[in-house]
Amino acid sequence: MRSRFPYICTNKRYLYNRLKAVPTIMFDNFLVFLANHPRLVPEPLLRVIFLFAADVCWLFSLGGVSQLERNLHHVLVARDGAVTRKDVRKASHRGMRSYFTYFAEAMTVGGQSNERLLARARAIGPGLPICRRLVHDEPGSLPLAISHQGNWDYEGFLAANVLAPPTVTAERLANKALLDTFIKIRKRLDITVLLTGQPNLIEKLTKVLDEPHGLVALLADRDLSRHGEFVKAFGSTIRVARGPAALAFDTGKPLFVVNMFREQLHGEARRKAGVRYGYVVDISAPVDIDRFRxxxxxxxIHAISQAWVDVWAHGILAYPEDWHMLQPIFIDDLDFSRLKDVPDEVMSELERIKQVQ
Known part of the structure; x- marks a missing residue:
């Protein structure tokens, strides 16, 4: 067999890409090992390790920190007006610590009791009693729009115990072992995972909504497909998934928006949870679908998408550090060469941004 060594040595880009992938592969394999041995490392120690890793990534701008800061800049400017580089760096530091805390929690969730998990999250919001009535008394099933916030595992487990077992969608990961591990974790928490990109996904989700006592929780604040929906948020344009709006419109079900953020625990609540911080799951009042009928x-679908994004954005403005968005989402960061059906007004906005830059 002909050796590839000369090619590798002369192609610096190839070598760089291969070396750059090594830390990610090692980290993914580390996560798989920890998740499969949730009691091996004491949770307090694991949290310290992950917080140290978060600090290192933040300090050297590794692992998506630069993109997180670009995203947070939009949010902070929309909330506070002009912001400094120091403001953005402080927010991204808190964001990375929040994000890596989630990883520590995900790795140890299999070793926690149901009582402890329920003590770590609580549901609030005007939509909570309405969801309870519609799911338990009707009984029916409901679509929820969720985002990259807080801890999905705790959120799903709480939903399964307070409302109904949720069905969620997840992106296919390059590391199959890591993907299988996360699916196994969520199955243990009574969360059903359907992978994006599979045939007839919308039909499968619609079928779930046709059954009683269920939830379809769609991670929707970012869209990887070629046909996302462009909406306004934080003084700019972002691209979100069409799923929540399409399901709500097609089924006639009310759509609820969920924001999740951390809170400090005290006294008995802290003792039961076994940690200093828990989570609040804030369920909005239903988005009025009838006005778009x-x-x-x-x-x-566009109008409903804008309506739920308006609700969701308020939660991000209030707790930007718990928005774990380390991927491009704003118009000035997207790769338009791979997108389809881009509205003319969006392309015009992009041209204006390029001229300013």
Whole structure:
């Protein structure tokens, strides 16, 4: 067999890409090992390790920190007006610590009792009693729009115990072992995972909504497909998934928006949880789908998407450090060469941004 060594030595880009992937592969394998041995490392020690890793990544701008800061800059400017580089760096530091805390929690969730897990999250919001009535008394199933916030595992487990077992979607990961591990964790928490990109995904989710006593919780604040929905948020344009709006419009179900953020625990609540910080799951009042019922389907999906994003954005503005968005989402960061059906007004906005830059 002909050796590839000369090619590797002369192609610096190839070598750089291979070396750059090594830390990610090692980290993924480390996560798989920990998740499969949740009691091997004491949780307090594991949290310290992950917080140290978060500090290192933040200090050297590794692992998506630069993109996180670009995203947070939009949020902070929308909330506070002009912000400094120091403001953004402080926010990204808190964000990375929040994000890596989630990893520590995900790795140890299999070793926690149900009582302890329920003590670590609580549900609030005007939509909570409405969801309870619709799911338990009707009984029916509901779509929820969720985002990259807080801890999905705790959120799903709480939903399964307070409302109904959720069905969620997840992206296919390059590391199959890591993907299988996360699916196994969520199955233990009574969370059903459907992978994006599979045939007839919307039909499968619609079928779930046709059954009683269920939830379809769609991670929707970012879209990887070629046909996402462009909406306004934080004084700019972002691209979100069409799923929540499409399901709500097609099924006639009310759509609820969920924000999740951390809170400090005290006294008995802290003792039961076994940690200093828990989570608040804030369920919005239902988005009024009926006011869009007379619109053509595509216009309605856009209008409903904008409506739920308006609700969701308030939660991000209040707790930006718990928004773990380390990928491109704003118009000035997207790769438009791979997108389809981009509206003319979005392309015009992009041209204006390029001219300013």
């Amino acid at each position: 007379d619109l053509p389907r595509e216009e309605a």
